[in-house]
Amino acid sequence: MTTPIKPLPGTIERWMSRVGALRWADAAVAWVLVWVGLVMSLHDVAALPVVLLATGIVAAGAWFGPVRVRWRPVSALVSLSMSKTLRPGTRAWYVRSDAAELVVVTARRGLRIVIAGVAESRTEGFAVRRTRVLLLPADDL
Secondary structure (H helix, E strand, C coil): CCCCCCCCCHHHHHHHHHHHHHHHHHHHHHHHHHHHHHHHHCCCCCHHHHHHHHHHHHHHHHHCHHHHHHCCHHHHHHHHHHCCCCCCCCEEEEECCCCEEEEEEEEEECCEEEEECCCCCCCCCEEEECCCCEEEECCCC
């Protein structure tokens, strides 16, 4: 008989479900900023065309990969605040919307952090920006 797989901690499962909401919050901030910019530049245009134009611009940005990956103001703030205590040698949860993995922080310099234990990495460590991934300290949970 095989041993059962240990379930993820409840806190990690909640953060997995929040990742999608953080991405929607990023899109909402983008829409508000585009809408404000259009309202300020197009003074005499009715409200509905400006709303539709702002929605179209944000949707086009969402389809364009580099913009979507780099524009994460809400996600970045949350990620930075959650990973501020991570130091080399500490364990952390690498959280995505579909999975979470327990990793070890091997290096940190500014906004960049190197983690080991990620299955996709064929090398010793996997370098990521703390503004683009959600890393939660494992010892605090």
